[in-house]
Amino acid sequence: MTTRYRVEYALKTHRRDQFIEWIKGLLAVPFVLYSQPTGVFADGDSISKVGEEAHRRYAEIMRDIELMIDDHIMHQNQDDPLLSKLRMLVPTAGPFFTRLPLEAAFKYQDRKRHISSRRYVAPSFNDVRLVLNSAQLMAVNNGALQLATFDGDVTLYDDGESLLTSNPVIPRILDLLKKNIKVGIVTAAGYTAAERYYERLHGLLDAIAGSTDLDTTQRQNLIIMGGEANYLFEFSASSRWLLEPVPRERWLTPEMSKWSEADITALLDLAEAALRDCIRTMRLPAEVIRKDRAVGIIPLSEARISRESLEETVLVVQRILELEQQRQKQHQRRTSVMGGGAASLTGRPVPFCAFNGGRDVFVDIGDKSWGVAVCQQWFGGIRPEGTLHVGDQFLSAGSNDFKARSVGTTAWIANPAETVELLDELADLMQKKLE
Numbered sequence: 001m002t003t004r005y006r007v008e009y010a011l012k013t014h015r016r017d018q019f020i021e022w023i024k025g026l027l028a029v030p031f032v033l034y035s036q037p038t039g040v041f042a043d044g045d046s047i048s049k050v051g052e053e054a055h056r057r058y059a060e061i062m063r064d065i066e067l068m069i070d071d072h073i074m075h076q077n078q079d080d081p082l083l084s085k086l087r088m089l090v091p092t093a094g095p096f097f098t099r100l101p102l103e104a105a106f107k108y109q110d111r112k113r114h115i116s117s118r119r120y121v122a123p124s125f126n127d128v129r130l131v132l133n134s135a136q137l138m139a140v141n142n143g144a145l146q147l148a149t150f151d152g153d154v155t156l157y158d159d160g161e162s163l164l165t166s167n168p169v170i171p172r173i174l175d176l177l178k179k180n181i182k183v184g185i186v187t188a189a190g191y192t193a194a195e196r197y198y199e200r201l202h203g204l205l206d207a208i209a210g211s212t213d214l215d216t217t218q219r220q221n222l223i224i225m226g227g228e229a230n231y232l233f234e235f236s237a238s239s240r241w242l243l244e245p246v247p248r249e250r251w252l253t254p255e256m257s258k259w260s261e262a263d264i265t266a267l268l269d270l271a272e273a274a275l276r277d278c279i280r281t282m283r284l285p286a287e288v289i290r291k292d293r294a295v296g297i298i299p300l301s302e303a304r305i306s307r308e309s310l311e312e313t314v315l316v317v318q319r320i321l322e323l324e325q326q327r328q329k330q331h332q333r334r335t336s337v338m339g340g341g342a343a344s345l346t347g348r349p350v351p352f353c354a355f356n357g358g359r360d361v362f363v364d365i366g367d368k369s370w371g372v373a374v375c376q377q378w379f380g381g382i383r384p385e386g387t388l389h390v391g392d393q394f395l396s397a398g399s400n401d402f403k404a405r406s407v408g409t410t411a412w413i414a415n416p417a418e419t420v421e422l423l424d425e426l427a428d429l430m431q432k433k434l435e
């Protein structure tokens with residue numbers, strides 16, 4: 001996924017996070033006005049003065065955005081979101097479950113990344129993304145974090161790899177459990193058997209089993225939500241693969257239990273036909289994989305499917321499925337007007353998530369908003385402001401982690417090393433709170 005910011009792609013609106021771009025635009029103004037690109041030969045004193053001035057200006061802007069988010073939250077809580085100024089400026093701005101201390105977060109990241117000292121490179125997309133992450137960590141730390149959920153591929157380990165014993169994220173996750181924070185691995189990888197999850201996650205599972213620090217309850221505070229929102233496993237020290245599948249009737253939310261098997265099969269059939277069409281028309285070196293709750297395409301042996309083809313496939317399948325769901329809704333509305341009765345009005349379309357997984361494309365039943373919601377419910381009804389989902393997919397077509405934004409707070413990382421850094425930052429904040 002490292003090449004995904006290639007200019008050609010970044011220019012497309014569907015590949016932009018408007019909130020981050022907007023903040024970047026605001027920071028570009030003091031950068032243009034105060035940076036001294038011609039002063040390469042200036043003395044150290046005047047260079048550091050310029051840096052201080054840029055720092056002050058950037059921090060002021062972050063403070064102003066922070067206040068605008070407060071105003072947005074006030075209107076959101078009063079149920080009149082249209083009056084939010086932020087919403088006028090960034091129409092895609094979603095709900096905020098916590099306030100965001102952006103000024104403090106900026107100061108923290110500026111100490112780390114020396115953003116204000118740069119004279120040629122303006123505050124970037126990644127600078128802003130990391131400031132937002134820090135602000136979110138500060139906010140959940142204040143509001144007492146209860147549940148941390150993690151995506152798998154690219155967040156905990158490299159794409160397609162497994163969580164090995166040597167992975168530095170393991171002691172950090174154990175530390176969360178030790179602090180009585182619940183942990184969910186919410187991954188799109190969908191398997192019905194515990195053995196497959198053990199294969200992918202054994203480093204973490206073995207570490208939990210072998211830990212002398214964790215008590216039985218803390219161990220039980222790890223769950224795996226697989227296939228986005230389709231398979232739940234709980235930790236079980238006595239099971240062969242250290243995981244025990246939990247039957248659906250014990251964890252489906254009331255809304256999810258209304259999804260009918262017939263609708264699920266029909267949706268996957270349609271998705272499969274659309275994927276086969278894409279393979280044919282774009283001559284993709286790919287094969288179709290059909291599972292009970294997902295359908296996808298994966299590359300044939302050594303082949304690689306180009307990123308453009310993967311994105312095109314996602315957009316095509318998404319469109320076809322959405323059109324079909326709209327057509328069904330219209331049909332239901334018409335039949336109910338003509339006296340079809342209440343039965344036809346209850347049929348809600350089954351949610352799905354079509355996304356580009358980097359090397360493959362999958363269409364899953366449900367999405368990570370449902371997966372994280374199941375974790376919240378499983379642990380007794382944890383609120384969105386007490387939940388943090390960490391993931392890498394917030395921008396690519398389908399972006400499966402983005403969906404979690406509607407049920408909890410989120411942190412957007414670019415690789416597993418950033419997840420480790422993020423957890424260290426969180427541990428520092430928690431330590432400071434205790435001092």
Ligand code: IMP
Binds near residue numbers: 189360
């Ligand atoms: P995540 O990053 O942990 O959400 O995992 C996404 C990756 O899991 C995809 O890119 C696929 O390579 C892999 N995967 C395996 N099985 C499935 C499935 O049933 N649905 C979606 N992705 C799957």
Ligand code: MG
Binds near residue numbers: 154155392
């Ligand atoms: Mg991922």
